[in-house]
Amino acid sequence: MNATDTIPLVRASLGERELAAVAEVFTSGWPAGQGPQGTGLEAELTRRYAAGGAVAVSNCGAALHLAMLALGVAPGDEVIVADYTFPAPAHAVRYVGATPVTADVRADTGTVDPQAVADLIGPRTVGVIAVDTLGLPADYAQLKAVTDRHGLFLVEDAACAVGATYQGREAGALAPVACLSFHGRKGATSGEGGALIATDPAVARDARMRSSFGIGSIFDQAQIVGLPVPEFTEIGYNFKLSDIAAAILRVQLGRTGELLQRRRAVAARYGELLAGEELLSVPHVPADRTHAWQSYPVTLDAGVDRAKVATDLRAAGIGCGHGAWATHLQPVFATKHTCPVSADLFRRTLAIPMHAELSMDQVERVVRVLRTALRAHAS
Known part of the structure; x- marks a missing residue:
């Protein structure tokens, strides 16, 4: 069988415009993370989703992990997660020592069933991670009513759903915290990549700091005259998105x-x-x-x-x-x-x-x- 006869399950739409954006990064001399392209990408995401802040990270799993940390999820807590999905939400809950509690889904859409969520709420429940299943948004009006009634946080895993809408609003803006993926099969891709979108700027600031070992942007610090020496005041992670990937994504988001x-x-x-x-x-x-x-x-x-x-x-x-x-x-x-x-x-x-x-x-x-x-x- 010739390669031309094959029909792949997925294929990224990357071309000359993306290559030109990468060439600009090479010329700039800053291919690493949290540089000019990363900052520009975060500004574009903040505008697109009318958010308080956006953080570009290495993948959606990292965004979910940072969301759990920023929201204060701790050992002994329970977080209700949609069951039918790539299990990144359950992983993120486990990363912080909490317990994921899986909620069943609707038979017609595969999205998490709000009644199943309501039935699972217990004394240790602190929040819910809904999933836009394979690109289809969940029932956020009902989910928000449930979480508001019980004082729980609501996170939107919009990994598959860039460009989808719910009641006229774009996926990624359907909960106070949303996590996006830019993996190779997504509607906008840099091969790998992700973002955390937050209504509360403080959540975004917390996630951005933790995404860079807890010391913030080395690029920003390098612009200061003198020799600023960062201090490690909390445990962070190396979840930065390279400026190469950020440049690709700025083109992709426009497409x-x-x-x-x-x-x-x-x-x-x-x-x-x-x-x-x-x-x-x-x-x-x-x-x-x-x-x-x-x-x-x-x-x-x-x-x-x-x-x-x-x-x-x-x-x-x-x-x-x-x-x-x-x-x-x-x-x-x-x-x-x-x-x-x-x-x-x-x-x-x-x-x-x-x-x-x-x-x-x-x-x-x-x-x-x-x-x-x-x-x-x-x-």
Whole structure:
């Protein structure tokens, strides 16, 4: 099979404009983190999300970790986390010695169920991390009502959702603290990268300081006449985003509309071609929100052998994946508490190719191979 015959599951949309931005960083002499490009990126993110502050970091996992620290989560605390997702929220809670408590999700959207969250609140609960599942925002009006009623914090894991909206507001601005990802499969990417967006400037300041070993920006200090010697007053981490990556992201964020429009066209064509297919269901998008289409997850009928379908797709040069994880079923987060909807989605969801570089001919080929595989492996 020729490389030109393959259809990858994901592909980043990076080109000449991004290369030119990197060349400018090379000329500037400051490729490291928290320099002019990083500062510029943070200013753009603050404006975009009408936030009190934004912090560019190495990845979304780092942003979630910093959020837990800035919000004062400590050993003995419990944080309710969406179960059906890449389990970064549960990891972040564990990083600070607290306990993640997984909440089940809605069967139609895969986003965390506000009633499941409400039912899990106990005396040790301090907050909730909601997830915009595979690019679809959660039910923030209901979640905010729950967290406000109980005096809990609410964090939005918008890792997959740059460009999505909920009730007219952009993902990343749907909770007092939000965490973004700029991984290679996202709607805006620098290969790796992330950001913390905060309504409260103090939360952003805390996260920025901790992201640089607790001493702040070396670049800023280098601009001071004399020889300032930073003092380490608290434990921090090396979570900085390089200025190379920040420069790429400044271009990418300016292209999110264009790239999302292409993804939406792909999603619409999948929806047309798979309408009425009895052996799977396509994603459901409620009327009050829009999808970022980081992924295109189809949920297979219970009688379809997903592994065999995936084998056939890959044999035809078509990338695919399992969707997201049921966090509570992962050995490191094993618990007696169950999330049956999440577990069911984990077993039956299949991600098919979704990115801004897909042609409609490729979309149609994916569907043809998928339909054949479904019928071959349905009981």
